[in-house]
Amino acid sequence: MAVPVSRSLYEQVMVPNYAPAQVIPVQGQGARIWDQDGNEYIDFAGGIAVNALGHCHPALVQTLSEQSQRLWHISNVFTNEPAIRLAASLTKATFADRVFFANSGLEANEAAFKLARRYGTITGGEGKYEIISALESFHGRSLFTVSVAGQPKYSQGFGPAIAGIRHVPFNDIEALERTISSKTCAVVLEPILGESGVLPATYAYLQRARELCDEHGALLIFDEVQTGMGRLGKLFAYQYFGVVPDVLTAAKAIGCGFPLAAMLTTNEVAQHLGVGTHGSTFGGNPLACAVGEAALHLINSSQVLEGVSARHAYLVKALSEVGARYGIFEEIRGIGLLLGCVLTPAWKGKARYIMTKCLEQGVMVLQAGPDVIRLAPSLIIENVEMDAGLAKLEVTFNQLSMEQLVASLQSAE
Ligand SMILES: *Cc1c(COP(=O)(O)O)cnc(C)c1O
Numbered sequence: 001m002a003v004p005v006s007r008s009l010y011e012q013v014m015v016p017n018y019a020p021a022q023v024i025p026v027q028g029q030g031a032r033i034w035d036q037d038g039n040e041y042i043d044f045a046g047g048i049a050v051n052a053l054g055h056c057h058p059a060l061v062q063t064l065s066e067q068s069q070r071l072w073h074i075s076n077v078f079t080n081e082p083a084i085r086l087a088a089s090l091t092k093a094t095f096a097d098r099v100f101f102a103n104s105g106l107e108a109n110e111a112a113f114k115l116a117r118r119y120g121t122i123t124g125g126e127g128k129y130e131i132i133s134a135l136e137s138f139h140g141r142s143l144f145t146v147s148v149a150g151q152p153k154y155s156q157g158f159g160p161a162i163a164g165i166r167h168v169p170f171n172d173i174e175a176l177e178r179t180i181s182s183k184t185c186a187v188v189l190e191p192i193l194g195e196s197g198v199l200p201a202t203y204a205y206l207q208r209a210r211e212l213c214d215e216h217g218a219l220l221i222f223d224e225v226q227t228g229m230g231r232l233g234k235l236f237a238y239q240y241f242g243v244v245p246d247v248l249t250a251a252k253a254i255g256c257g258f259p260l261a262a263m264l265t266t267n268e269v270a271q272h273l274g275v276g277t278h279g280s281t282f283g284g285n286p287l288a289c290a291v292g293e294a295a296l297h298l299i300n301s302s303q304v305l306e307g308v309s310a311r312h313a314y315l316v317k318a319l320s321e322v323g324a325r326y327g328i329f330e331e332i333r334g335i336g337l338l339l340g341c342v343l344t345p346a347w348k349g350k351a352r353y354i355m356t357k358c359l360e361q362g363v364m365v366l367q368a369g370p371d372v373i374r375l376a377p378s379l380i381i382e383n384v385e386m387d388a389g390l391a392k393l394e395v396t397f398n399q400l401s402m403e404q405l406v407a408s409l410q411s412a413e
Pocket residue numbers: 103104105106107109138139140141190194195223224225226251252
């Protein structure tokens with residue numbers, strides 16, 4: 001007999017590294033989710049920018065079930081048709097000539113960083129291994145990726161970090177000019193700082209990073225794990241900004257919920273990852289690649305990509321209005337459907353609390369640090385779903401402002 005599944009069982013049997021919400025979702029359709037008790041939620045979180053086509057998109061369900069009856073796994077001792085087809089489609093749609101498949105964002109970044117170090121060593125000698133990245137950036141949770149990311153809270157307490165990483169403030173051109181040198185093998189940037197507040201890079205910054213990398217023989221790596229796959233209304237953010245990297249990493253939405261990641265690069269750079277230099281057992285498996293291929297085909301269409309800017313405009317207007325009405329948001333920032341609602345001073349530091357309150361009212365949102373509520377909904381979320389979610393936000397903010405009023409009256413007594 002199956003074990004009855006409760007949230008308290010979670011506390012007993014799971015490693016305590018997460019603090020998930022109290023409810024357990026069991027089903028999703030489009031931008032709607034239902035929990036064990038049948039409560040309905042509007043999903044503005046999208047599984048952290050993963051479910052780009054909502055939940056259980058019929059075309060993806062069909063692709064997955066068809067492939068599941070054909071071939072699941074074969075390892076990289078053999079290749080497989082879905083992987084070759086997906087790689088061909090990705091190279092056709094981007095600057096890249098070559099693809100390496102992995103299963104998660106950190107793995108795609110690990111491959112990119114190892115490639116950068118090999119590239120540096122081969123083209124510039126043993127001393128060309130420094131990687132420059134932005135303070136407050138996020139690149140995943142392996143030791144290499146937490147070392148590269150400029151966030152001590154993720155890297156401290158795990159013994160020595162990977163050496164040879166230089167951190168610079170994001171969007172600071174002069175700091176990058178001062179730090180880059182002949183020892184630099186790569187500059188790695190998120191086009192929008194996702195986890196740290198949904199802060200877009202400026203065009204000037206990315207453009208200058210491109211020039212500096214060219215001058216110093218360093219690779220420009222864009223971590224597009226969060227910004228990629230249509231999120232900004234272009235397939236990738238580099239296409240939105242018009243600055244082309246040497247290496248691009250994608251994950252999150254590339255499998256629309258099926259674990260899949262990719263590192264894209266050029267012929268010239270790819271040659272430095274020769275046979276035996278890197279690999280993955282599951283990377284590029286037929287199940288994941290079949291889903292990825294169907295997802296890419298659906299997302300990389302004018303219908304979906306153009307729909308992103310219409311939804312952006314609709315949500316930004318509505319969020320600005322509701323945020324102003326309750327004095328809760330001072331700014332809505334972000335591009336496409338990666339939105340950051342910056343909390344007013346009265347609410348700063350309370351993003352997690354607000355997120356929990358939103359869930360209680362039936363709308364799922366994310367935080368991006370303590371001061372920003374982040375939204376990363378399905379790229380094809382429908383108007384009725386957006387309206388339902390916005391109405392639930394309104395109820396939540398109304399309740400929060402009442403709470404605040406009561407608290408201020410009590411403290412005045
Ligand atoms: C989520 C994220 C990662 C890590 O991806 P995982 O699949 O969790 O390993 C890396 N970089 C960025 C920008 C991300 O948003």
